[in-house]
Amino acid sequence: MKLGPEIRTAAGVVRGRWENAVAVFRGIPYAEPPFGARRFGAPVPVKRWDAIRDALEFGPPVPQASHAGSVMSSVSGTGDGSDDCLTLNIWSPDPGAARLPVMVWIQGGTYLENHSANPHYDGATLAAAGVVVVSMNYRVGAEGFAHIAGAPENRGILDQIAALRWVQDNVGAFGGDPANVTIFGQSAGGACIAALLVMPVAAGLFRRAISQSMPGTYFSERLAAAISTTIAAQLGVRATIDGLSRIPPRALTDATDAVIQKLPEFVESWGPMALTPTPFSPVVDGALLPDAPWRALAGGAASDIDLLIGHTRDEFRLYTARPGSKPTVARMTTAFGHLAPATATEDVYRLAYPDATPEQRYELLNTDWLFRMPSLHLAAAAHAGGGPVWLYELSWSFNREQGASHCLDFLLIFGTLSSAEVRAHPAAHPNAANEVTHVANDIRTDWVNFATTGKPGWAPYDPQTRTTRVYDAEPITQPYPEERSRRIWRTHRFDILDLLRTD
Numbered sequence: 001m002k003l004g005p006e007i008r009t010a011a012g013v014v015r016g017r018w019e020n021a022v023a024v025f026r027g028i029p030y031a032e033p034p035f036g037a038r039r040f041g042a043p044v045p046v047k048r049w050d051a052i053r054d055a056l057e058f059g060p061p062v063p064q065a066s067h068a069g070s071v072m073s074s075v076s077g078t079g080d081g082s083d084d085c086l087t088l089n090i091w092s093p094d095p096g097a098a099r100l101p102v103m104v105w106i107q108g109g110t111y112l113e114n115h116s117a118n119p120h121y122d123g124a125t126l127a128a129a130g131v132v133v134v135s136m137n138y139r140v141g142a143e144g145f146a147h148i149a150g151a152p153e154n155r156g157i158l159d160q161i162a163a164l165r166w167v168q169d170n171v172g173a174f175g176g177d178p179a180n181v182t183i184f185g186q187s188a189g190g191a192c193i194a195a196l197l198v199m200p201v202a203a204g205l206f207r208r209a210i211s212q213s214m215p216g217t218y219f220s221e222r223l224a225a226a227i228s229t230t231i232a233a234q235l236g237v238r239a240t241i242d243g244l245s246r247i248p249p250r251a252l253t254d255a256t257d258a259v260i261q262k263l264p265e266f267v268e269s270w271g272p273m274a275l276t277p278t279p280f281s282p283v284v285d286g287a288l289l290p291d292a293p294w295r296a297l298a299g300g301a302a303s304d305i306d307l308l309i310g311h312t313r314d315e316f317r318l319y320t321a322r323p324g325s326k327p328t329v330a331r332m333t334t335a336f337g338h339l340a341p342a343t344a345t346e347d348v349y350r351l352a353y354p355d356a357t358p359e360q361r362y363e364l365l366n367t368d369w370l371f372r373m374p375s376l377h378l379a380a381a382a383h384a385g386g387g388p389v390w391l392y393e394l395s396w397s398f399n400r401e402q403g404a405s406h407c408l409d410f411l412l413i414f415g416t417l418s419s420a421e422v423r424a425h426p427a428a429h430p431n432a433a434n435e436v437t438h439v440a441n442d443i444r445t446d447w448v449n450f451a452t453t454g455k456p457g458w459a460p461y462d463p464q465t466r467t468t469r470v471y472d473a474e475p476i477t478q479p480y481p482e483e484r485s486r487r488i489w490r491t492h493r494f495d496i497l498d499l500l501r502t503d
Contacts, residue, residue, distance in 0.1 A: 004016055004017040004018070004054075004056075005017075005018065005023045005095050006052060007025070007095060007173045007174055008173060009028070009169075009170045009173065010169050010170055011029075011045075011046050011047065011048045011049060012048055012049040012050065012051075012052075012053055013052045013053065014028055014052070014053050014054075014055040015052050015053065015054050015055060015056075016055050016056070016090070017056060019124060020124070020128075021093060021128060022091050022092065022093055022124045022127050022128055023090075023091070023092045023093075023095045023174075024089070024090070024091050024092075024124070025055040025089065025090040025092075025174070026055055026056060026057055026058045026059070026087075026089045027055055027056075027057050027058050027059035027087045027089065028053075028055050028059075028087055028088050028089070028090070029046040029059070029084060029086060029087050030043075030045075030046055030086055030087065030088050030136070030162055030163045030166040031043035031044055031045060031046055031086040031159065031162050031163075032044040032045070032046055032047065032086070033077055033083040033084050033085065033086065034062075034085070034086060034139060034143070034155075034159075035071065035074070035075070035076060035077040035083045036075075036076040036077045039075070039143075039245055040143070040148050040150075040151040040155065040241050040244065040245065041151065041152070041155075042152050042155065042158050043086060043155075043158055043159050043162040045162070046086075058087070058089065058115075058116060058117035059084060059085055059086075059087030059116075059137060060081065060082045060083075060084065060085050061085060061115040061117070061137065062085045062086070062115075062137050062138065062139050062140055062143065062144070063085075063139075063140075063141065063143050063249035063250075063252075063253060064112065064113040064114075064115075064140055064141055064253060065112070065113060065141075065253045065254075065256075065257060066113060067249075067250075067253075069082030070082050071083040071085075071249065072248065072249045072250040072253075073248050073249075073250055074248060074249075075245060075246060075247070075248055085137055086136075086137060086138070086139075086159055086162070086163075087116075087136070087137055088116070088134055088135065088136040088137070088163050088166065089116055089123070089134065089135045089136070090132065090133070090134050090171075090174050091123035091124055091126070091127035091132070091133040092127060092132045092133075092174045092175045092176070093127050093128055093130065093131075093132075093175070094175045095173070095174050095175045096173075096175050097172075097175070098175040098176075099172070099175070099176070099177040099180075100130060100131055100132050100175050100176055100177060101130070101131045101132070101176075101177060101180045101182065101448070101451040101452045102131065102132045102133075102134065102167065102171050102176040102177060102178070102180060102181045102182065102451075103126065103131050103132070103133050103134070103181075103182050103183075103184055103447075103448075103451050104133075104134045104135075104136070104163070104164065104167060104181060104182070104183045104184070104206070105121060105123070105133065105134065105135040105136075105184060105185060105189075106136070106138075106160055106183060106184070106185030106189035106190075106192055106193060107121060107135065107185065107186070107188075107189050108185065108186045108187025108188040108189040108190065108213075108407075109140060109187070109188055109189075110187070110188055110277050110278040110280075111140055111141070111144070111145050111156070111188045111278050111280035111281060112140055112141050112256070112278055112280065113140060113141075114140065115137060116135040116136060116137050119416060120410065120411055120414060120416040120417075121135055121410070121414060121416075122414060122416055123135060123414065125414060125415035125416075125444070126413065126414055126415070126444060126447075126448070129444060129445070129448045130448060130452070131448055131451055131452070132171060132174055132175055132176035134163075134167055134171070134176075136159070136160065136163040137159075138156045138157075138159035138160050138163070139155050139156045139159050140156055140280075141252070141253055141256055141280065142228065142231060142244070142252050142253070142255075142256055142280075143155070143156075143249060143252070144156030144159065144280075145280035145281070145282070145283070146224070146227070146228040146231065146239065146244075146280065147219075147221060147224035147225045147227070147228045147239065147283055148228060148239055148240060148241055148244055149225075149238075149239060149240040149241065150240055150241040150242070151241050152288065153221070153224075153283040153285045153288055153289070154195070154282050154283055154285075154288060154289060156192070157192050157195055157196065157199070157282060157289075158201075158288075160192060160196065161196070161199075161201060161202050161205065164181070164183070164202065164205040164206060165205065167181060167205075168181075168205060179207065180207055180208075180451070180452075181205065181206040181207055181208075182206065182207065182208040182209065182210060182450065182451040183196065183206045183208075183209050183210070184209070184210035184211075184212065184447065184451075185210075185211065185212065186212040186213050186407070186409060186410045187212070187213050187214070187215065187406065187407070188215065188278075189212075190211040190212045190213055190214035190215075190309075191211075191214040191215050191216075191217070191218075191281070191282065192282065193209050193210070193211045193214070194211055194214050194293040194378060195218070195282045195289055195293060196209070197209055197293060197296075197297065197301065197302040197305060197307070198289070198290065198291065198293050198296035198297060198301040198302060199288060199289055199290075200290070201288065206305070207305065207306065207454075208305060208306040208307070208308075208450065208451060208454060209302075209305055209306070209307050209308070210307075210308040210309070210447065210450065211307070211308075211309045211375070211378070212309075212310065212311070212409050212410065213310075213311045213312060213315060213371050213375070213406055213407075213409065214309070214311075214371070214374055214375055214378070215276070215281070215370050215371060215374065216369070216370065216371070216373070216374025216375075216377075216494045217272075217273055217276060217281040217370070217497055218281055218282050218283075218284050218289075218292050218293070218496055218497065219273070219281050219282070219283050219284065219496070219497055219498075220283075220284060220496050220497065220498040220499065221283055221284075221285055222498060222499045223270060223271070223273070223497055223498050223499045224283045225239070226269070226270065226499050226502070227259070227270065227279045227280075230259055230266075231252075231255050231256050231259050231279070232244060232255070234255035234258050234259065235247055235251060235252070235255050256279065259279055260277070260278070260279060263275070263276070263279065264331070264334070267334060267338055268500065268501065269499065269500055269501050269502070270499065270500065271338065271497055271498070271499070271500045272338050272339050272369070272497060273497050275334070275335060275338060275339060276370065277319070281497075284496045291496075292494065292495050292496045293378060293381070294374075294377055294378055294381040294493070294494050294495070295381070295495070297378065297381040297382045297384075297385045297387065298381040298382075298384040298385050299385060300385045300386060301385065302382070302385070302387055303382075303385050303386040303387040304387070305387060306387075306388050306389075306450070306454040307379075307382050307387060307388065307389040307390070308389070308390045308392065308447075308450050308456055309375050309378055309379050309382075309389065309390070309391060309392075310375055310391055310392030310393055310394070310468075310469075311371050311372045311375045311393060311394070312371075312393070312394040312395075312404040312405060312406060312408055312409055313393055313394065313395040313397075313403065313404040313481075313482075314363075314367065314397070314402070314403035314404045314405050315366075315367040315370065315371040315372060315405065315406045316363045316364075316366040316367040316370065316371070316405075316406065317363060317367075317402050317403045317404075317405040317406070318402060318405040318406040318407060319366070319406075320359065320362070320363045320366075321401050321402050321405065326359060327359060327362050329358075331362075332346075332358060332359075332361075332362045333346075335362055335365055335366065336349075336362075336365060339365055339366065339369040340365060340369070340488075341488065341489055341491070341492040342492075343491060343492075344488050344489075346358075346361060348488055349361045349364060349365060349488070352484040352485070352487070352488060353484065364485065368482075368485045368488070368489060371406065372482060372485060373485065373486075373489040373492070373494070374494050375391075376391070376480065376482075376486060376489075377489075377492075377493075377494050379391045379461045380461075380463055382461075383460075383461055383462055383463060388454070388460055389460060389461045390450070390456050390458065390460055390461055390469070391461040391466070391467065391468045391469070391480065392446075392456075392468060392469040392470070392471065393468055393469075393470050393471070393480075393481055393482070394408060394409050394412075394443070394471045395470050395471065395472045395481070396435065396439050396471055396472045396473060397429070397432075398417075398422045398425065398428055398429060398432035398433075398435075398436060399422075399425045399427040399428050399429065399432070400427045400429065401427045409443070411440075412436070412439060412440040412443050412444070413440070413443055413444055413447055415440050415444065417436060417440070418436075419433045419434070419436055419437060420433075422436050431473075435473045439471060439472075439473065439475075442471060442475050443471055445457075446469070456469070457469075458477045459477070465479060466479050466480035466486075467479065468480045468481060
């Protein structure tokens with residue numbers, strides 16, 4: 001192993017290590033621990049340090065249900081370092097003055113969980129393709145996304161912005177070009193990217209954006225307040241800084257989980273969001289996040305940002321393929337009553353997909369409402385606002401059970417789904433183990449080309465041709481492949497989700 005490279009950042013020197021031909025730096029703090037007096041506040045830039053700081057291990061996770069660190073039981077921070085969670089990681093093939101394109105990964109996790117130490121987010125393979133890769137931890141759950149009186153909204157996204165500012169100030173020393181930053185993210189991360197596109201405080205921090213499988217849920221302050229009030233009531237406090245600052249993170253995540261378990265009970269007052277797996281989404285407050293992304297992009301916001309957006313073919317299969325997840329008749333009826341466009345019923349889906357079973361129509365509805373149509377409509381909005389935009393769909397899959405489901409895309413982009421894993425899957429397609437490497441290479445090459453030049457390799461999207469890159473065993477470019485669903489949703493307007501009624 002080569003001697004660890006040492007890089008001077010604005011806050012101090014960090015020492016990473018060479019792993020094969022990539023220099024890796026893990027657990028670099030970009031903000032102070034968000035606890036004690038800083039809890040529920042905007043991120044505060046990290047203080048300077050004097051000695052060389054080893055950047056060899058990932059930083060601790062932010063508070064979430066699976067976190068076992070002592071910070072979960074503290075309201076003021078701890079002395080064991082488990083509160084120093086706002087950190088980022090860098091993979092660089094050429095630290096120094098190379099001025100390579102920079103790709104900043106924003107992970108998903110239903111706004112509730114995840115951590116940059118997830119081995120499926122290892123940036124080495126992507127970095128070896130000629131880019132500097134950055135990933136980060138940002139606050140999730142109530143710590144990052146609950147509406148709390150007296151606290152700024154969207155604290156998790158403010159963390160992302162703080163990390164992007166750190167990138168602007170420091171990535172040049174790691175071989176990156178701060179003038180050529182692409183943000184890319186999946187699921188909740190993809191929706192955060194759509195928000196970042198239209199947030200004035202994020203202007204100038206990136207040049208390009210890739211939004212993968214974005215959920216189309218953005219909350220009004222009124223809806224977000226109703227949800228956080230219900231979570232706080234589980235603890236016998238009010239949803240204010242004063243009330244919740246006295247509650248340890250573990251108790252807050254437990255209270256959140258209690259509300260998640262009964263989300264469908266709130267559908268008549270909270271509306272469609274109660275049929276999703278999470279009580280959190282970005283909050284449109286009219287200031288920090290001025291408007292829902294579709295309307296803001298159509299109005300010309302981010303028209304100078306290159307945008308690549310798309311989804312997998314079978315997004316919601318990730319959820320319906322789980323054991324015991326078969327929907328009841330009542331749940332399917334509720335879904336069509338609350339998620340389908342006003343002009344559509346289950347009969348419309350039955351006519352469009354005559355060979356689908358009721359369970360498959362339920363899956364299609366959730367796939368369309370939550371992921372596919374928000375992505376397609378965002379592409380149309382970006383085009384209407386004068387911005388350059390490209391559209392894609394991942395239709396390749398490696399097993400019969402999950403198809404091209406939610407989360408398959410990032411496994412391919414990061415190269416963390418191996419041929420051996422595919423071959424070992426009991427429901428693997430016959431040739432999938434041979435296909436996975438070149439399908440992953442196809443997508444990764446296009447992502448790197450986009451980050452480098454702003455052009456992924458096919459024609460931009462426009463509403464007439466609806467040109468789409470479809471990733472299968474062999475990639476093809478064609479009109480948007482989900483035409484039946486597009487027609488069902490063509491007059492729908494995605495917008496801010498609001499409270500339906502107060503009880």
